[in-house]
Amino acid sequence: MSPTTSLASLVDVHPHPSRPLTSLSHNLWVPSGARGVFGGQVIAQSLLASSSTVAPPLGLHSTHCYFLLPARAQPTIEYRIEKLRDGKSYASRLVRAWQGDREVFVLLASYTLPPTKLPPNLGGGRAVVHEGESQADDGLKVSNSLRFVSSPNVKEITSTSSHTKEVQQDNGFQEKYQAPLPENLLPWEECEEEAVRWQKWMDEKGSRFTGTKRKFLQEYIRERRESPVSIARALTKDHDGNHHIRMSWLRARLDPSEKPSEETVKAMIAYMTDFQFIGTASRSVGLHQSSTPRLGMLASLDHSIHFYPFPANFDPSKPLLHVMESQAVDVASGRGTVKGCVYTLDGVLVAVTGQEGVVRADLRGLEAKGLVEGGAVEEDEERKVKAKL
Structure with a gap:
């Protein structure tokens, strides 16, 4: 990855020269030590491929996706788009990512109209009801899943007319x-x-790390310096040390001349929110590279994002805050679930995120303790427990 690469260029895709409804990847990035291409990049490129087939004013409001196989740096990924629905208010797309003869990823995306301008005094003020009419039955439309409606507090005001009353x-x-x-x-x-935080740590305490561990940290610092996303650990003033919550400031690095569209910005948010997300789950149960047992495998299975309107003064070059919270982790099942909220610097929520992933312990040399059935470990022919990586 080039140190000058902007995030907007990393999420971009190119149309296939001869196949309609197909886009092609470029600049795929495999993080150091990872099994495949960074998942956030595959999500982001799939979203831009999908959005290229949807006409304004409809814009992306939600996406749900699954990682099927690790994508490789080569060959090029083909993002094949299927138009599921084109309505007046909503449109839906299915994107299937193929790399050679391997389907590596699938994504559903939904698009809708911009927000409606609401009338003044909505939910308050006064309404005129003609005699004989029922306000509660005035064209109320509810979902079939709605089983009850709360009754509002209503105050009647006597009108000078015998035929009307104000409510x-x-x-x-x-x-x-x-x-x-x-x-x-x-x-x-x-x-x-x-990059700054870990470099300070290396300068002060890194002398005790040698060999593979030292190389890993050095490579991580280099990647963070060259990354199109600047990450800073967000802290509270009381530093409460809550291990099931992780907060990160995420700042996209863009060229000064770049003015990304709103759909590109949403793809950028998809890219950034995959950083350290499922790791929040393993962290909540004390599972990491130095724990006992050690972390055996950590990988995303799915990812969801629901977008909400950007404020009028939204600046894509400013930092966003991703507050990630572990919801459930079951090491015996080898799975964990996290949810998140994305805020602007001014505290406006612009996206709600969710992810489930593989969270497995490395139990080689340890007693199974009931984890075999859950898929965290398996036994070999010598009846010794080993991690299923």
């Missing part, structure tokens, strides 16, 4: 809600970027 509602309605931003958060400027 004032106070039902607690609000136009928006979002999961609150963590309290006492240190700003981006006070948090050290990963």
Whole structure:
């Protein structure tokens, strides 16, 4: 990966020269020590391939995807798009990523219209109801899955006319809600970027690391310096040390002249939110390279993102905060689930993320303790337990 590579160029795709509804990958990146291409890049390129077949004003609002096989740096990935639906308000696309004769990834994407401008005093103020009409039955449309509707607090006001009355509602309605931003958060400027933080650690304590471990850390520092995404560990002022929550500042590196479209920005967010995501799950149960047992395998199985409207002053070159929280980890099953929220610097929530992944312990030389059935380990012909990697 070139140190000057911008994130917008890494998520971009090219149309196939002869096959319709097909896009081609380029600049695929395999992180040091990884089994295949970085998953966030495959998600992002699939999204841009999909979005190229959807006409404005529809824009991406959600995506769900599955990693089937590790993608390799070569050959080129073909993103084959199928148009599932083109409606007035929603459109749906299916993207299947093929590398040679291997299908490595599948993605569903849904698109919708921009937000509607709401009328003033919505949910409050006064409404005129003519005599004999029922306000509760006034064209209410509900989903078939809705089983009950809460009754609003209604106050009747006598009208001077015998045929009408005014109804004032106070039902607690609000136009928006979002999961609150963590309290006492240190700003981006006070948090050290990963490359700087680990280089300081190497300078102060790295002398005790030699061989493979030292090379791994040096390679990680180099990759972070050259990465199109600057990452800084986000901290709170009280440093509560909550191990099931991880927070990261993510900043896309862009060329000064670049003005990425909104759909490209969404693909960039997809790329960035795959960093350290499923690792939040293993961290919540104390499973890592130096733990006992050691972390045996960590890999994404699926990824989902729901996007919400960007604020008017949104700047894609500014940092975003990804708050990741482990939801469930079962080492016996070899799986873990995490969810996340993506905020702007001003605290506006712009995306909700989710991921399930493989979280396996390396139990070679250890007693199985009931983990065989869960898929975390298997026994060889000598009845010795070994990790299924």
